[in-house]
Amino acid sequence: MRFHRQTISVEEATRRLLSELERQGEEQIAIYEAAGRILARDITATCDLPPFDRSPLDGFAVRAADTAGASADRPVTLEVVETIAAGEVPRIALGPGKATRIMTGAMLPEGADAVIMFEQTEQPGQLAREVRLKRSLRAGENLSRRGEEVPAGSVVAKAGERINPGTLAILATFGYKWVPVVKKPRIGLLSTGPELLGIDEPLVPGKIRNSNAIMLAAMIAEAGGIPVMLEGLPDEPAAAKARLAACLEDVDMLVTSGGVSVGDFDVIASLADEPDVALLFNKVAMRPGSPTTALRYQNKLICALSGNPGACFLGACLFLLPAVRTLSGEQTGASPGPTIWATLGETYDKPCPYPRYLRGRLTEEGGRLYVWPDWNHKAGNLCTMSMSECFAIIPPGGRGKQAGELVEVLPHAMPSWERVQV
Numbered sequence: 388m389r390f391h392r393q394t395i396s397v398e399e400a401t402r403r404l405l406s407e408l409e410r411q412g413e414e415q416i417a418i419y420e421a422a423g424r425i426l427a428r429d430i431t432a433t434c435d436l437p438p439f440d441r442s443p444l445d446g447f448a449v450r451a452a453d454t455a456g457a458s459a460d461r462p463v464t465l466e467v468v469e470t471i472a473a474g475e476v477p478r479i480a481l482g483p484g485k486a487t488r489i490m491t492g493a494m495l496p497e498g499a500d501a502v503i504m505f506e507q508t509e510q511p512g513q514l515a516r517e518v519r520l521k522r523s524l525r526a527g528e529n530l531s532r533r534g535e536e537v538p539a540g541s542v543v544a545k546a547g548e549r550i551n552p553g554t555l556a557i558l559a560t561f562g563y564k565w566v567p568v569v570k571k572p573r574i575g576l577l578s579t580g581p582e583l584l585g586i587d588e589p590l591v592p593g594k595i596r597n598s599n600a601i602m603l604a605a606m607i608a609e610a611g612g613i614p615v616m617l618e619g620l621p622d623e624p625a626a627a628k629a630r631l632a633a634c635l636e637d638v639d640m641l642v643t644s645g646g647v648s649v650g651d652f653d654v655i656a657s658l659a660d661e662p663d664v665a666l667l668f669n670k671v672a673m674r675p676g677s678p679t680t681a682l683r684y685q686n687k688l689i690c691a692l693s694g695n696p697g698a699c700f701l702g703a704c705l706f707l708l709p710a711v712r713t714l715s716g717e718q719t720g721a722s723p724g725p726t727i728w729a730t731l732g733e734t735y736d737k738p739c740p741y742p743r744y745l746r747g748r749l750t751e752e753g754g755r756l757y758v759w760p761d762w763n764h765k766a767g768n769l770c771t772m773s774m775s776e777c778f779a780i781i782p783p784g785g786r787g788k789q790a791g792e793l794v795e796v797l798p799h800a801m802p803s804w805e806r807v808q809v
C-alpha cells in the first residue's frame with residue numbers, strides 16, 4: 388500500500404472524506420457568545436416585524452383625505468391633538484381635521500393613514516396647537532405597516548448559517564437570548580517527525596521548528612472547530628498506532644501532518660496496511676500534497692496531511708476545512724469554497740501530471756481579474772503563505788498555462804474573496 392497507491396481526484400477524495408462525517412449535536416448558548424457559531428435550527432420570527440404600524444419619519448400623522456389640495460401657497464391647517472415619542476402608545480384616535488405630532492419609530496394613532504415630515508409643514512420647529520401642511524398626501528404614504536418586513540412565524544435564519552453580526556441583530560429582534568448552535572467539534576492535532584522542535588527551542592543541526600501545528604490550529608479555530616494540541620507520536624508503527632488510538636478517544640476527528648509519503652519513518656503511511664484501519668485514500672491527484680491520506684480508525688476520521696508546509700496548507704484548505712465545517716453543520720461546508728476565473732498574470736509552463744495549486748494573489752485592472760502566482764512554487768516553501776489569498780489551478784498535462792490565459796482560481800482568504808465579489 389505504501390508504494391502502490393491508487394490516485395483519486397480531489398473531488399472524489401473530498402466525497403470519501405465527508406461521507407464519513409456527521410454534524411455534531413446541538414447546545415444552547417447565550418447570544419453574547421454566538422458570533423461565528425453555526426445555527427443548529429431554523430430561527431422563526433416570534434412576532435411581526437415591525438410589530439406595530441409606525442412612523443418612519445419625524446413629522447405629523449394625518450388622515451390623507453384631510454390634506455387634499457394642500458400646497459405651499461394654500462396650506463391646509465390641522466389641529467394637533469397629541470405628541471407621541473417612540474415607545475409611547477397613542478391615546479387619541481385621529482378624527483377629521485386632526486393631526487398627531489409623531490417621532491420616528493413611534494406607534495401610529497388609530498385613524499392615521501399617512502405621515503408628513505416636519506420639513507413639509509410651516510414652521511417645523513415650533514410646538515403649536517395647529518400645523519399647516521404644504522403638500523397633500525396619498526393614503527399609505529410614509530407608513531411602516533405591521534409585519535411588512537417579516538410576518539410572525541416566517542423563517543428568518545436557517546440551520547447551518549454561520550451567525551454573523553446581521554444574524555445577531557435578527558436574533559435580538561425576535562428575543563432569542565439563548566441560541567441553538569451546533570457543538571464545536573474537537574479536532575486533535577498531531578505532528579509527526581523527530582526533526583520537529585517546539586517554537587521556543589533553540590535550533591540544533593538537522594532539526595526545524597514545528598510550524599504546521601500552529602498554522603493548522605488557527606485554521607481549525609477559524610473554521611469553527613476546537614483545536615486540541617496533542618504531542619508525542621512515536622515513529623515505531625505499533626507504538627504510534629496505540630498512541631493514535633488514545634488520542635482519538637478525546638476528539639471528534641484527528642489531523643496529522645507529515646509521515647504520509649514513502650519514507651522509512653513515514654509512520655502514518657504504514658497504518659494503511661493495518662487490518663483494523665480503513666484506508667479512504669492515500670494519493671490525490673494534486674500538487675503539492677499528492678500523498679495526502681485519510682483513514683478511519685476506531686470509528687473516527689484521521690485526516691493525514693503532508694508535512695511540507697505548503698502541501699499541508701493546501702491539504703488543510705481542500706480537506707480539513709470542509710471536514711471541520713461539515714462536523715460543525717455549516718451549510719456551505721462541503722466545498723473548499725466557490726472558484727472564480729481569472730487571467731494568469733505570468734506564464735507557468737512546468738508540466739505536471741496532476742492539477743497544480745499555485746498560491747497567489749489577485750489584482751483587478753480595467754474590470755479584469757488577474758491572478759499572480761507566487762515566485763517560488765516548491766511544495767515546502769512557506770514564507771509566501773501569509774501573503775497568499777488564493778490558489779491558481781493549473782490543469783494537468785503538457786504545457787501549463789501562458790500569461791493571458793484564463794485559469795480557475797480558488798480563493799482561500801476571506802478578505803480577497805469579499806473584494807472580488809463586488
Ligand SMILES: Nc1nc2c(c(=O)[nH]1)N[C@H]1C(S)=C(S)[C@@H](COP(=O)(O)OP(=O)(O)OC[C@H]3O[C@@H](n4cnc5c(N)ncnc54)[C@H](O)[C@@H]3O)O[C@H]1N2
Nearest residue numbers: 578580597598599600645646647648653676693694695698
Ligand atoms: N521517494 C519519494 N519521496 C517523496 C515523495 C515521493 O513521491 N516519493 N513525495 C514527496 C512529496 S510530494 C511530499 S509532499 C513529501 C510528503 O512528505 P510527508 O508528508 O511524509 O512529510 P514528512 O516526510 O514528515 O515531511 C516532509 C517535509 O516537511 C517538513 N515538516 C514535517 N512536519 C512539519 C511541521 N510540523 N512543521 C514544519 N515542517 C514540517 C519535514 O521536515 C520535511 O522537510 O514527501 C516527498 N518525498
Ligand code: MOO
Nearest residue numbers: 675676677698766
Ligand atoms: O506533494 Mo509534494 O507537496 O508536491 O512536495
Ligand SMILES: [Mg+2]
Nearest residue numbers: 646648650653
Ligand atoms: Mg515523509
